[in-house]
Amino acid sequence: MIVAAAHATTLAEDCLQRNAWICPEYVRTRWPDISAALSEHVLITVVSVALGTLIAFPMALLARRLPRFRGPVVGVSTALYTIPSLAMFSLLLPFTGLAVATVVTGLTLYSLTILVRNFLAGFDGVPEDVREAARGMGYGPGRLLFGVELPLALPSVFAGLRVAAVSTIALTTIGVIVGFGGLGNLISRGLNSFFKAEVFTASVLCVVLAVVADLVLLGAQRVATPWRRGANA
Amino acid sequence: MGWFTGAIAWLLDPANWQGPNGVAVRLVEHLGLTAASLGLACAIALPVALWLGHVGRGGALAINVSNVGRAVPTFALLAIFTLGPPPLGRSTVSIVLALTLFAIPPIITNTYVGIRGVDREVVEAATGMGMSGSQVLRRVELPLAVPLLMNGVRIAAVQIVATATIAALVAGGGLGRIITSGFTRQDQDQVVAGALLVGLLALVVELAFEYLQRRLDPVRAGRDRSGPRPPGPREPARPGEAVAAAQP
Numbered sequence: 001m002i003v004a005a006a007h008a009t010t011l012a013e014d015c016l017q018r019n020a021w022i023c024p025e026y027v028r029t030r031w032p033d034i035s036a037a038l039s040e041h042v043l044i045t046v047v048s049v050a051l052g053t054l055i056a057f058p059m060a061l062l063a064r065r066l067p068r069f070r071g072p073v074v075g076v077s078t079a080l081y082t083i084p085s086l087a088m089f090s091l092l093l094p095f096t097g098l099a100v101a102t103v104v105t106g107l108t109l110y111s112l113t114i115l116v117r118n119f120l121a122g123f124d125g126v127p128e129d130v131r132e133a134a135r136g137m138g139y140g141p142g143r144l145l146f147g148v149e150l151p152l153a154l155p156s157v158f159a160g161l162r163v164a165a166v167s168t169i170a171l172t173t174i175g176v177i178v179g180f181g182g183l184g185n186l187i188s189r190g191l192n193s194f195f196k197a198e199v200f201t202a203s204v205l206c207v208v209l210a211v212v213a214d215l216v217l218l219g220a221q222r223v224a225t226p227w228r229r230g231a232n233a
Numbered sequence: 234m235g236w237f238t239g240a241i242a243w244l245l246d247p248a249n250w251q252g253p254n255g256v257a258v259r260l261v262e263h264l265g266l267t268a269a270s271l272g273l274a275c276a277i278a279l280p281v282a283l284w285l286g287h288v289g290r291g292g293a294l295a296i297n298v299s300n301v302g303r304a305v306p307t308f309a310l311l312a313i314f315t316l317g318p319p320p321l322g323r324s325t326v327s328i329v330l331a332l333t334l335f336a337i338p339p340i341i342t343n344t345y346v347g348i349r350g351v352d353r354e355v356v357e358a359a360t361g362m363g364m365s366g367s368q369v370l371r372r373v374e375l376p377l378a379v380p381l382l383m384n385g386v387r388i389a390a391v392q393i394v395a396t397a398t399i400a401a402l403v404a405g406g407g408l409g410r411i412i413t414s415g416f417t418r419q420d421q422d423q424v425v426a427g428a429l430l431v432g433l434l435a436l437v438v439e440l441a442f443e444y445l446q447r448r449l450d451p452v453r454a455g456r457d458r459s460g461p462r463p464p465g466p467r468e469p470a471r472p473g474e475a476v477a478a479a480q481p
Contacts, residue, residue, distance in 0.1 A: 082439045083432040084395035090412050090428035094236030170306040184308055191312045199316055203309035210304035
């Protein structure tokens with residue numbers, strides 16, 4: 001009995017000694033570390049995508065109201081999206097410094113560019129007949145926007161949110177360049193100390209996080225657009 | 234504006250362009266990595282996507298491969314390869330392999346959608362004229378799919394330029410090294426200068442491929458030769474934009 005227990009312990013610790021990729025012992029012993037990185041990752045992602053949404057909505061409205069802003073808005077967002085993340089964070093460095101604000105600002109800009117386009121595509125997709133009908137029923141501009149146009153644009157908005165969330169989760173890892181990369185911090189540390197389990201666990205958690213975010217948003221979309229249930233199954 | 238003038242001064246100093254760690258060497262490394270990976274990705278992804286599109290199978294795979302590609306952090310894959318056994322490890326092979334893997338999904342998705350988007354009546358007409366399967370693919374489907382195919386290649390190219398930058402985080406070469414070494418030396422001018430170079434290169438690659446995309450479209454070229462285009466509904470500037478956006 002005692003021998004068996006001792007044997008099990010050696011086996012478990014063995015994966016740390018062998019420097020194995022998959023090591024439950026690593027997760028068990030370093031859990032506080034992992035969960036701190038995970039929470040930082042989730043926090044950075046949620047704040048960035050939320051800020052991106054809050055800014056994208058009025059920008060899309062502006063581009064729609066004033067068509068001459070449309071070209072510049074779409075052009076600038078394409079150009080912004082082209083800038084590699086490492087360069088983006090570095091360009092923000094003089095303004096925000098070695099702080100989490102650098103990462104959040106960069107990621108907000110990326111999600112913003114995805115979301116502005118999807119907001120615009122969603123608004124463009126609202127049939128003119130529907131708008132006419134709503135106006136004919138006495139809907140004012142505000143009620144038309146929030147009661148008719150926005151709900152009909154939701155599928156496109158949610159498609160953008162899913163892309164933005166998934167890519168933001170992947171990009172957060174690059175935040176390690178300024179010291180705030182969530183799980184990227186673990187990947188970087190593991191890389192420098194040749195610790196395979198740390199790199200692999202953090203990488204897998206990134207992908208799991210992305211899948212969870214995608215599923216949560218898909219669920220939210222189904223709740224928010226009950227009339228489309230069955231259509232977007 | 235001090236941060237900007239400092240970076241410009243750094244860029245204008247010829248000393249920073251010379252030597253084994255100079256901008257010139259890093260730029261050549263970056264372009265070399267990009268060309269090798271893009272060539273490899275096209276060689277793998279194009280035949281697969283053309284064939285899948287032609288036979289009309291594997292649609293879910295062709296679309297979802299892009300979503301999977303977006304969910305995997307480039308840094309994570311680079312780190313895993315760097316710690317892997319030879320021929321991986323701290324080598325160019327690891328970096329080119331990672332860059333290629335991230336370039337394949339947008340090419341597959343866009344090419345597949347491009348081929349599937351060809352009007353079925355056109356394909357049936359070609360078959361009715363006695364064209365064989367490979368003739369239909371080469372002379373009908375492929376030319377009509379060129380705009381989306383090139384869209385995929387453009388997204389892949391921009392993606393590779395961005396990922397090659399991240400290679401600097403795992404001790405690879407390329408322009409990213411100027412940024413990381415600037416961080417190590419706590420030289421903000423160098424960090425911003427490197428970032429400007431990388432951003433500029435990405436924009437140049439994006440614009441170059443947009444130009445190529447327009448020039449290589451046989452349908453549009455034919456239309457241009459036959460005089461001004463008839464007025465019609467305006468085409469979207471970038472077909473298939475929503476299909477697979479690049480991850481920087």
